Amino acid sequence: MTGRGWRWVVAVGVGVLGVLLYGGPVSAHGADAPVAVGYVVRVESVSVPGVSVRAVEGGARLELVNRSGREVVVLGLQGEEFLRVTGDGVAENRRSPTWFSSRTISGSAAGGDAAAAPEWHRIADEPRVRWHDERARELPARSWSVPLLVDQRENGIVRGSIVAAPGPAIGWWWAGGVLGAVGVALLWRWRFALAGVALASGAISGAWVVGSAVLAASPADGVGVQLLARLWALLTAAGVVAAGVLVLFKRVDVVVGIVGACLAVMIGIGDSAVFRYGTLAGPSWGRWGVVAAFAGGIGLAVAGGLRWYQAAGEHENAHAVHVK
Known part of the structure; x- marks a missing residue:
C-alpha cells in the first residue's frame, strides 16, 4: 500500500476511534428525564x-x-x-x-x-x-x-x-445515520461544504437540546436547570457551530475532527434511545435531530482526519523537495 493509502486508513481510524474513545462521559438526558421510552x-x-x-x-x-x-x-x-x-x-x-x-x-x-x-x-x-x-x-x-x-x-x-408504545424501525434510522456520515465524509476535500455541514448539524443538535429542556422545565426546576443538566451536549453543539464559522476563514482540520467526534457521541449516540423507543421526551422531530448529530458528527470526524493527514502529507513532500 502506498503512503497515501495508509494515510486514508489511518485517517478513518482516527475518526472512528475518536468517536468511541470519547464515549465515557455521556450523561443522562435533561434533569433525570429519559430521551425516549417504550x-x-x-x-x-x-x-x-x-x-x-x-x-x-x-x-x-x-x-x-x-x-x-x-x-x-x-x-x-x-x-x-x-x-x-x-x-x-x-x-x-x-x-x-x-x-x-x-x-x-x-x-x-x-x-x-x-x-x-x-x-x-x-x-x-x-x-x-x-x-x-x-x-x-x-x-x-x-x-x-x-x-x-x-x-x-x-x-x-x-x-x-x-x-x-411500538418502537420505530430502528435499523432504518441507524442505516440513515451511517449513510449520512459516509456522505459527509466524502465532502472532505471541500472546505465550504464541511462548513455548511458543521453549521447545520450543530444548529439542529442545539435546537434538539434546547427544545427538550423547554419541554422538561417545571416551576421547581426551570429551563435553566434543564439546560445545566445537559450543559456538555449544549456546549458541544455550540462548538460545532463555532467550528463551522471558523472553517469559512481558515483551515482547522483537527478542530473539525474533534468537535465532530464529540457531537456524534454526546448527542448522536448519547440520545440514540430515540431510535429504539416509541415515545419521545423531547420535540416530535427529535429523531431527525439525533440522526443529524450522529451523521454530521461522524462525517466531520472522519473528514477532519482525512484533511489533517492530507496536509501532513503535503508538508512531508514539501520538506523532502526542500532537502533535495
Whole structure:
C-alpha cells in the first residue's frame, strides 16, 4: 500500500476511534428525564373540576394544574400530604417519604416520616407542579391512580393507565445515520461544504437540546436547570457551530475532527434511545435531530482526519523537495 493509502486508513481510524474513545462521559438526558421510552402514560380522568393532570417528559413525570380556586393536596405513597397546590402557588412537604422518593426517576431515595406534621416549603408562585410518581411507572397495560385531598375535607382521585408504545424501525434510522456520515465524509476535500455541514448539524443538535429542556422545565426546576443538566451536549453543539464559522476563514482540520467526534457521541449516540423507543421526551422531530448529530458528527470526524493527514502529507513532500 502506498503512503497515501495508509494515510486514508489511518485517517478513518482516527475518526472512528475518536468517536468511541470519547464515549465515557455521556450523561443522562435533561434533569433525570429519559430521551425516549417504550410506553405511554395516559391520564384518563380527574375527579376534581378545574384540575387537570397530564404525563410529561415521556411519562417521567406527572404535571398537575389547579384552576379550581380550591386547595388541592396530592397524597403520597403512604397516604401522607405530599404536594399542596392552590391558586397562589405550590408547596411541598419535605417530611413526606414520597418527597424523598420523587427526587429521582428511580424512586430510590429514602427518608421522611408519613406520621409527622407536614413541613411545607413553597416552590412555585403558579398553580402548576411536576413530580416523579412511581404509581405511574413503566408497567405496560396497567392502571394507576393518585389520590387527592380537596379543601382538607373532600377526596379526589386521578386515574390513568400505561400501555406499550411500538418502537420505530430502528435499523432504518441507524442505516440513515451511517449513510449520512459516509456522505459527509466524502465532502472532505471541500472546505465550504464541511462548513455548511458543521453549521447545520450543530444548529439542529442545539435546537434538539434546547427544545427538550423547554419541554422538561417545571416551576421547581426551570429551563435553566434543564439546560445545566445537559450543559456538555449544549456546549458541544455550540462548538460545532463555532467550528463551522471558523472553517469559512481558515483551515482547522483537527478542530473539525474533534468537535465532530464529540457531537456524534454526546448527542448522536448519547440520545440514540430515540431510535429504539416509541415515545419521545423531547420535540416530535427529535429523531431527525439525533440522526443529524450522529451523521454530521461522524462525517466531520472522519473528514477532519482525512484533511489533517492530507496536509501532513503535503508538508512531508514539501520538506523532502526542500532537502533535495
